[in-house]
Amino acid sequence: MNNKLKIGVIGAGSISDLHFASYVKEEQAELFAVCDLNRERAEGKAAKYNIPHIYTDYRELLANPEIDAVSICTWNNTHAELSIAALRAGKHVLVEKPLCKSVEEALQIQTAVQETGKTLQVGFVRRYDTNAQLVKHFIDNGQLGSIYYAKASCLRRLGNPGGWFSDVERSGGGPLIDIGVHVIDVCWYLMGRPKPVSVSGNTYRQLGNRANIKNLNFYKAADYDAEHNTVEDLANALIRFENGASLMIDVSFTLHAKKDEISVKLYGDKGGVELEPELTFVTEVLDTITNVSPQTNNKSIEINSAFQNEISHFVSCVRSGETPISPVEDGLNMMKILCGIYESAAKGQEIRL
Numbered sequence: 213m214n215n216k217l218k219i220g221v222i223g224a225g226s227i228s229d230l231h232f233a234s235y236v237k238e239e240q241a242e243l244f245a246v247c248d249l250n251r252e253r254a255e256g257k258a259a260k261y262n263i264p265h266i267y268t269d270y271r272e273l274l275a276n277p278e279i280d281a282v283s284i285c286t287w288n289n290t291h292a293e294l295s296i297a298a299l300r301a302g303k304h305v306l307v308e309k310p311l312c313k314s315v316e317e318a319l320q321i322q323t324a325v326q327e328t329g330k331t332l333q334v335g336f337v338r339r340y341d342t343n344a345q346l347v348k349h350f351i352d353n354g355q356l357g358s359i360y361y362a363k364a365s366c367l368r369r370l371g372n373p374g375g376w377f378s379d380v381e382r383s384g385g386g387p388l389i390d391i392g393v394h395v396i397d398v399c400w401y402l403m404g405r406p407k408p409v410s411v412s413g414n415t416y417r418q419l420g421n422r423a424n425i426k427n428l429n430f431y432k433a434a435d436y437d438a439e440h441n442t443v444e445d446l447a448n449a450l451i452r453f454e455n456g457a458s459l460m461i462d463v464s465f466t467l468h469a470k471k472d473e474i475s476v477k478l479y480g481d482k483g484g485v486e487l488e489p490e491l492t493f494v495t496e497v498l499d500t501i502t503n504v505s506p507q508t509n510n511k512s513i514e515i516n517s518a519f520q521n522e523i524s525h526f527v528s529c530v531r532s533g534e535t536p537i538s539p540v541e542d543g544l545n546m547m548k549i550l551c552g553i554y555e556s557a558a559k560g561q562e563i564r565l
């Protein structure tokens with residue numbers, strides 16, 4: 213009997229390839245349908261990945277009773293509508309980050325998950341990287357003691373993807389909601405998901421998208437367009453947690469920086485760790501501060517295998533009924549943090565969550 217999960221992918225742009233390629237390798241799932249507003253794009257992916265059903269209206273895809281689960285890889289402003297419609301149509305959902313654009317939308321998605329009992333996994337892909345899981349294993353086993361501080365940066369000199377990413381109505385914001393979400397999430401997850409109590413943030417629009425720059429490539433939306441840009445270039449924030457721990461971040465789409473930078477660092481009372489840019493633990497050995505480099509396949513995130521792990525986990529949770537390690541509650545919590553930072557920046561004051 214063929215009891216593979218039948219998967220529909222909604223949104224066939226840039227990131228969808230990592231979903232398609234990962235599902236292809238899943239023995240317990242098969243790519244069954246693809247949907248994009250742009251028919252040609254959907255047809256292209258259908259041909260590339262041998263997908264039998266093509267749609268341009270997601271409602272028609274959801275009306276297909278054979279489909280068990282969907283990946284939602286569309287613009288951020290559609291995540292809530294599509295997730296809720298999919299859940300109510302009886303489908304399980306893997307939704308790309310961010311969960312949605314606002315706390316209100318996140319609460320509505322959470323209600324739909326609770327009422328339908330279907331699986332919803334948020335695509336916080338950094339959690340699924342093997343190095344992040346290794347660090348979690350070390351932290352869970354007390355190797356770093358209690359984590360009281362974390363610090364993360366994701367700075368692009370030139371990296372506004374244009375198109376919908378730079379249209380605040382469709383994206384919800386710039387680098388904070390697009391790439392800040394990843395580094396805030398992985399820190400928060402590794403810190404043990406403490407309750408956030410306040411945020412203080414700043415956003416800046418000083419450089420624009422630097423569309424004039426030549427000789428340097430960067431990630432672009434499928435419908436790249438540099439004309440319209442209503443999002444911030446840079447955001448920074450301090451997030452305080454109920455247990456006294458704090459997290460500092462800064463993220464940019466454009467910045468006069470010497471080079472792009474990614475760093476994710478956590479500090480505990482027994483030791484520290486740098487997950488990015490290169491996995492290293494810091495500890496004390498016989499009164500000597502000692503850096504420890506684990507021998508792992510990769511020093512930094514390996515994005516293809518991280519996506520493969522994310523998709524495998526989704527397929528496995530759908531089949532077993534277990535709750536994913538990145539459930540809707542975590543997506544909701546992230547929206548409280550992100551929206552709180554934008555509110556803090558707009559008001560010029562700290563926001564209590």
Ligand SMILES: NC(=O)c1ccc[n+]([C@@H]2O[C@H](COP(=O)([O-])OP(=O)(O)OC[C@H]3O[C@@H](n4cnc5c(N)ncnc54)[C@H](O)[C@@H]3O)[C@@H](O)[C@H]2O)c1
Nearest residue numbers: 223224225226227248249285286287288308309337433434
């Ligand atoms: N996990 C990651 O590392 C990562 C990386 C990049 C993007 N993303 C997320 O993935 C999502 C898509 O990003 P992208 O870079 O692929 O963008 P993209 O612009 O390349 O592709 C988005 C596609 O969605 C389609 N679309 C939009 N609304 C639709 C609808 N209602 N029905 C059907 N199709 C629709 C568009 O036509 C487009 O083809 C975003 O939420 C983004 O935040 C995640």
